[in-house]
Amino acid sequence: MNRRKGVFATFGLVAVLLVGYVLAAALAFPSASLLSGAVGTRAPDSTVEALPEYTNRAVIEIRYAANGTAGSSGVFWTELYYRVPGKTNWTLYAPPWNPDGRWFGQLGFSTGALVEGTILFDTYYTGGEATYELSTRSVDRGYWYEAEPRNAKARTTLDTRPPQLFVASPTPQSWTREKTLKWIAVDEVSGVAAVEYDLDGTFVASSDQASGEAPLDLTSEGSHAVVVRAKDRAGNVALVPVAFHYDPNSPVLHITAPARDGYVNSKSVEVRWDADDTGSGLASLRLSVDSIPPIELAGATRAYTLQGLEERGHVVNLVATDLAGNVASETLSFGIDTKPPTVQLLAPRDGGYANRRDVQVLWLGSDEASGIAQFEVVLEGRDPVIVKNAASFTFTNVPDGARSFRVRAVDRAGNAGDATSRVTVDATAPSVEISSPNAGDTVYGPLEIGWSASDAGSGVEKVEFLYDDGVPTVVTGAQTHRVEGAALGPHFVLVRVWDRAGNSAEVGRAFAYGGATPPDGGPFNIGVVDFWLLMAAIAAIAVVSAYYAVRRRKRAQA
Template structure:
């Protein structure tokens, strides 16, 4: 196995969970690589701000040497300086495992986020994914034979039958069929067989035949180039082992560290065994937590916290099956050994260059599902770590580098994360001053006995007034253009505000007055009333 590693990076702006064994491609638009000589192959993956898909990725390649390029940079659309990885799966069944590629890239690393490694690809399918927590980026790369290496030879397939036989060659109680296929060129794709019918089924492992009688088996194999071997035929005779009518004895043992309550700490290993003095043990089966019976082949390791129930049984070669037995095992968690997960978020007005205007508000958050978060700390521009308690407003003009980390109650400290950002000068940050003036005839109670003229005005010493808005009696705000008249009897409230050219808006102010029907002479002629002239 070739081990090819990309450069480790010094920082990240956000964390990307190791995805599960999914085979669904998750990149945005797969780019089919052109079929070219293997030595000339350059396979390129790119990443941007997405945590769910690669920006681009090849879908196919040809077998042989290839240059694998992974670029995660501002040029590929990463504007958040987020770290991504490209890792080839070397454990999930059904995929090629002969290339070990693990590249981590960031726009802030020494290579600017672009890394290259060499790999030798073989026919088949490779699975790749991002290993960073929180990321679900994954996909498949299908590798075929290169030009001039066409595979036209079908695979070789053989069958082997095991079991206890009598003098006539009949199998006593049961027979186990094992199929094996080889292909020296493109490789074996499928192995199939039929058993007493014409329906071919996929061969996934040894097949045990227990029903007495003559059984017809047909089997074949197909390689990855599509070449199919001619079907072969085998007859398996199974007879009842009349001498053995006693079921085997099945036992279970559990190993692992136990606490005072008898629970297993961290994990428990269950070993099953069976004995049969007659025809011999044919198989041991078990179920786990109510699932289907599974053939037992090796010790069962339980690591999930909680109570587990195992039911097990054994079958001998004469077809006798023991009564199911049940075992209950409880697994308690180990001490907390996992560091907390910490994130950073900046909020504020951003200009066209991506800089925060005047100020930025920093919010840090951490999560720990075991012992809980003990503290979150940050270091701004190398000034030293400070304990984080609540959102912090940053106002210093210039480019800043933030380091942050979290510690849980068990003492586990997260890896230090980094975030770079810039604060630009804000310019005018002062809201305009707005005033209101009421004019109209009033009685001795200062109520208006006729139409009221409302005049609004505003001043701004910096960027100038952009607009004045007002609302009458709770209606929607509208733009003020000229004085307006209120002549409906009743109490009225005018709300008003102003905005300058820099976007600063004054606090909303209000004035309330009453218009009544005239019941006597006015206190004065219609003139502006100083009592209702307000300025904000």
């Protein structure tokens, strides 16, 4: 009971003291109210140190100064208020570690007039990234309040995220022939302040363009690295390293088939080529012919067959692209000709004869499409002879006998046309002899001339008989010829023979014709004239013999 009375007595004493304080304050300052905003010169004031326009620190240091002007009571605490765009009301900054939002400066409980302090404004509890307007309100020890915030005393924008940076060129780990750096940087909060880049570890330049391009001083083929840094106004940095390979050289490309400006003899044409790239390597090939859509091929391909081409001229184009984008191209023209040329062998004619050891071969050849490239002239048993821009050739020292000749015309597409001729070579004249009469004979009775003719090569073609200066008589196949009405006296006959090759030979004979019957016979049945000639010869022999006999006798006697 006594204890309860003591408690009530204590509360009563406190109540009396509070009432007395309020009454005294009301009598001394009738226009003021307890714990309310002060007016006049008694209200404290405060300032906030200016903040950067942008910051990337989530915890912002707010430096303030408070001045208590109401006598000697001094500043008791300071409150921090903030607001973000779209909000008109100020919000007391009261984090969990200071739930009443009262911040005491360095002289918080002293009687000094100026108090300075720092408030750690943690945006984690205020909503994160935003533009913050900040204001302070000081309270002195007499509980006089600074006027409620109306205007911001400091402003800053929190941006904790780095810019978004995209390097468009070069592409990471790729090959390129370009010497240009291209980038795009975006920062939605504070904006991009600068873009810097290094090449192979050396700083190159800085640009204030959020999106742009700049030259890269690349001089050597091979691997390189560029590092691009984008900085926003809050100090955040985005860094993109790009390793790439540089190849400024085009591939090496050469079409090996078909031959440039040549012809092929098929409507299916295989196109072959050599291609190489010592830098990045071949990426792809593109083959096209005439106006046909291009054919895409792998970089390792080295041949492709075109099907169903028309028999005419065509144009083929091949484009090689390496991994760096360098391009090499080659174009060539060719034609298709599937028809063989025509050739006609004019001489020697088939089944004919040649009467010379040097045989001239004559021909005609033509080709309407690709044209004649060459002729191959062949004599049986000998190597072919290549002839260009001519229509004849002479084989020398061809032996007698049956021989085969061939002329082959080859056009520019490789098509061939042949003409052959089977010929008998006979360069030897036929043989002919007159068997009767003998040279110098006097013929009596019927006048019949006999002979023999032969030819071992081509055979006897024709025989003519000539008597004195008369007209030749063809006597082919005969071996004798009777002359009718021959006159007495000396005569001359000629037998001329031709073989099938055109060789000729002839033989003549002089004789006398004594008439139909011989004259009467002398001693020993010898003709009178012959008898006396014989007698004269015997007498001459006898005289000579006697002369030599006499001389020997005289020598013996001496």
